[in-house]
Amino acid sequence: MEENAWEPLKDGVMTDHYARNVQLIRQAAHAEESEDVILRPFEALGQKAALLYVDGLTDGETLQRFLMDPLLKAVPPTDGTPLDTYLTRHVLPLASVAPTAQLSTVLNRVFSGDAALIVDTMPGALIADAKGFVKRGVSEPVNESVVAGPHEGFTESLRDNTVLLRRLLRTPALISEQMTVGNKVPVRLCMLYLDGIARRENIEEARRRIAGCNVDYVASLGMLEQLIEDSPFALLPQAVATERPDRAVSFLNEGQIVLLMENAPQALALPAGFLHFFHAPDDSALRWQYGAFLRLLRLIGMGISVLLPAIFIALTVYHPEGMSLSLLTSVIESQAKVPLSLFSSLLIMLLVFSLINEAGIRVPGAMGASLSIVGGLILGQAVVEAELISPLVLIVVALSGLGSYAAPSFSLTLSIRIIQLALAVGAGAGGYLGMTLVLFCLLLRAFRLTSLGQPYFAPFAPKRPANPDGAVRMPVWRQRLRGAMADPFHMNKVSGPMRAWDQPKENGHGTN
Amino acid sequence: MGRTETGVHSPEQMICQRRTAALRDKSSLNAMSVYAQLCIGFSLYLYGQVSTPGYLSALLMMPVLLLLFLPSWFLARRKRPGLSVTASAAGERGAKLFFLCFFLVHLLDAQLAFFTLCAVVRDVMPDFERAAAALAAALFCALGGGEDEGLNRLSRPLKRVVGALLLYCAVIAVPHGSAAHFFPLLGFGPASVLRGTLWMSGGLASVVWPLLNREDTEPPQRFFFTLRAPLLALGLGVITYAASVWLMPVYVMQRPESLGWRMLLLVHMTPSVPAWSMEVIGLMLLLLAASTYSTTQAARALSQFGGKQKTPRFLTAVLLFLLVPACVIDPDNVQKMLTAAAPLRAAGSFILLGLLCLCSLIRKKKKADRGDLV
Known part of the structure; x- marks a missing residue:
């Protein structure tokens, strides 16, 4: 019927x-x-x-x-x-x-x-063409605010979004292919790329995957992402979502494809590599020293977030010989009056932390601040005073939570939390062996990942000549090559040095 | 839009570049495995038996490496076009012999790495159920293993992480050591040093495998490019051993400590909170990667012995679970057996390489004779 x-x-x-x-x-x-x-x-x-x-x-x-x-x-x-x-x-x-x-x-x-x-x-x-519906105007992106850089964000209108990109990239090389997805309720979609810079095989593959989506309706860009990603069971995200046109433009310039969808105030860039999720929008707007420092900080934050709870559990439960006497004494003293084991209390607090975070996102804006006060201060202080949880556990959970917030991508933050729990469970079950086994297995799975057929950890593993702007933000004038996902025959952004004015002149005198 | 200055101007060059990168990752993983085998070799033989002059034994392994490498290079260069195995002139039977030999070499490598992993676990968690640890390790390696590019790609960052962790431990340990520990050198005599070299050379046997078992699609490599990875592994092994010697007086090294204790020697000599954790994690990762790699390669050799080019994933998993009993049932006797069998890897490889070279030369001569007649 x-x-x-x-x-x-x-x-x-x-x-x-x-x-x-x-x-x-x-x-x-x-x-x-x-x-x-x-x-x-x-x-x-x-x-x-x-x-x-x-x-x-x-x-x-x-x-x-x-x-x-x-x-x-x-x-x-x-x-x-x-x-x-x-x-x-x-x-x-x-x-x-x-x-x-x-x-x-x-x-x-x-x-x-x-x-x-x-x-x-x-x-x-x-x-x-007589369109005239109500729509939201261009406003500042809520989830990707920056210190330096433009303050425009995508809206729900597909045409407005393409205009925002066209305004930033005024070149006919910017190709905007329109397509639809959804059998019963077709939703308009725009695939944008820079001709000659994006890999031909990536464009063909994206077209093939979008055309092969056999669904009645696609409600959001996230849903589309799940339909076209390489490994749907992988924990790590395989496409970068951004609310910022300037960031989408930087992806286009690096040879990636950007997807825009009707009613979606984001853009989806693919193929994506692991390190793309650590790049914040204002990294390139800041001087390279500051950018490099911030990016390293984010990576360290991720390391702390993923490993600290597991190391804490492994050390305190299985390997007390790995701790100094003072640390061991402090752990024993703080744990003496707590009825729960260290492993259970850490696991509970990690879950409570995620719960506060989730509740903080869902409650109306004005109540969010109250919730964080209730969750962070009152609850934390109360459980310590009631001697339900050791203060050390609270410190570990707070530090690891802080580390996970450093990742600029929401998808990555969520995957970090899941990995953090998996490692903590591994450490609880088998100390460093359990933790290392889970880590090894997850790493192997991650290094097998591809995004739109391109290796997830390129250009580092496998090594490919590409833009060196990866784990550490490199100076702009050293970034003469495009990203690893770009067309390998057009990798050069410019021919010759970027600071051409700074080159020695023929008479041997430079401007410096 | 400027053309690339990265040496890629055609699809063929791009494919070649990608294959070279894949080959580099593969050889880096092989070097990691060689380094793990050398560390195991030091713990099995040198610390207890050859002791202080052991680093001379390690240095003497350089010519052993070349002795293994040069004939393999010679054979690899003379590989018949279109043939994906080393058979060269030796034909199908020679290829079968090669695969069987390297199945055994890799299986022994895997067993040693897995056994050592369990020994380290026993040392750091004496109360932990031995069988559970071995089974969990086999299960997780099987989940992650398989003949694909995942492990190869992982080897690139893993070698840096493991290297950095171990280097950190070594740096922490340096103030606690003494140059005097390097002496007396000659009190043990050259026979002891040579014996050490002979025992440990088994750890180098697998350097031959990636060189000879190349796929048709892999581009030809330069001599030093190919030699670099095993040479680095050997160099790092020597440095690791020298760091241990620097730290420990000879009488400590000769004490009959467990294999796990010897593997964690650096950290035992310099107790430090982060160093302890780092070395344990680094060592476990190294041994896990080495056992997964060796088992995967053993499965590959077995498949090729059976005439199949694709390695079924379950074969790797089966081989991994076959490593478990040796770590659970009577580990002391197993350790003795492994200690005795490990040097045979090099001996077997030498004999095989000699035979292959001989066959290749005979075939070359026959060809030349036929050419003369024509």
Whole structure:
């Protein structure tokens, strides 16, 4: 039954028979049942005509001034010009008007905010761009704020997002391919890349994967990511999501592909490497020394976050000989009155930390601060005073939590937390052996990963000539090559030195 | 848009560059395994039996390495085009013999690495169930193992991490040592030094494998490029041993300590909180990588012996679980057996290489004779 309702979307074709076309459209668009789907009949050019649009998605003024008024005033063609050509060239003062006979196209466009015009004896329908729905304006990205750099973020409007990118990359080499995903409710998608810089094989592969998504509806970019990623069972994310146009542009410049989707205020860059998740948007805006320092700090933060709870458990439970006497005494003293074992209390506190974090994200903004005070200060202090948890455990959990926040990617933060728990469980079960076994296994899995077919840890493993801006932020003038995911035949950003003014002159005197 | 200055101007060059990078990773993993075998060799033979002049034995392994490497290089250069094994002139039977020999070499390598891992675990966690530790190690190695690029790629950062951890321990330990520990050198005599070299040379046997068991797709390599990885492994092994000698007086080295204790010798001599943890983790990672690599290669050799080019993943897992009993049932006797069998790896490799070279030369002569007749 449900399948039949969508059937016209697949293969309905419109003819030049007005009554049939109107009937077809009325049924397919559910114009009688849906009060906001308007099918307005009128007479134009001496013929019966109808305009189909969705109230609220279209701009009323555009409909009135550029469609209805000219149509009602127009006279029929006298030189035998076909009706669609006549309307397009002489009657409708709109930039975007296109004929189509496919019912699925008509419905897709109308439900995206365009208007469809049906005229008796005219084959098919004319689609006029009349979008005028409510949308959010460009604002500062909430999850990727920066100290230095632009303050614009993507919005839910696909066209606005492509405009934001075009404004930053004013070159015809920026290709924007439009496609749709979803069988029953097609969602518009834009695949952007820089021609000659993005790898041809990556573009083909992305096209193939998107075309191969067999789903009825894609609700978000995250859902699309899951449908096209290489290893759906891997813990680590394989595509970078960003809310910032400047960051998306930097991905494009490094030879990656950027996907934009209707109703998604983010862009998805792929293929992605592990170190892309450590690059913050303002890294390149800061001087390289500061950028390098911050990036190293993030990597150390990740190391602490992943390893510290496991090392603490392994040392205190299995390897007390690995601790100094003072540390051992302090651990024993702090643990003496606590009823829970160190392993259980650490595991509980790690879960509580994740819980506070999750609750902090979900509660309304004004309550978020109160929640963090309740969670962080009151709860922490209370459990220590009640001697339920050792203060050392609290310190370890707080430090590891702090480390996980240093990662600029939310997906990476979540994967760090899961890895942290896995390692802690390994250490609880078998000390350093358990921890090392879990770590070894996870590392092997991670080094096998690919993103859009490209090795996840390239250009370091396997080694490839590429931009040295990886774990440490390198000076801009040393970044003469593009990223490892770029077309290997066009790796050079420039020929010659980047600080050309600083080169010794022919007479042997440099500007320095 | 400028063309690349990275030496890549055509798809063929790009493929060649990628294969070279893959080959480099593979050889780096092999070098890691050789380094692990050398460390095990030091712990098995030198600390207890040859003691202080052991670093001379380690230095003497340089010619042994060359003796293994040069004929392999000669054979690799003369490889028949389109043949993915070393058979060269020796034909199919020679290839089978080669695969069987290297199956045994790698299996022994894997058993030694796995056994040593369990010995280290016994030393740091004496109360931990021995069988559980061995089974868990086999299970996780099997989960991660398999003939693919994961382990090869991991070897690149892993060697740096393990190297840094061990270097940190060595640096921490330096103030506690004394140059006087290097002497007396000659009190043990040259026979002792040579014996040490002979015992330990088994750890070098696997350097031959990646050189001779090349795939058709792999590009030809330069001599020093190929030699670099095993040479570095050997150099690092010598430094590790010298650091141990620097730290320990001769009488400490000769005490009958367990294999695990000897493996963790650096940290035992310089107790430090971070160094202890770092060396234990570093050593475990090294031994895990070495056992997974050797088992994977043993499975590969066995598959090729059976005439198959693809190695089924379960074969690696089965071989890994076969390593478990030796670590659980009567480890003292197993250690004695392994100590006796380990040097045979080099002897077997020498004989095999000699035979292959001989066959190759005979074939060359026959070809030349036929050419003369024509």
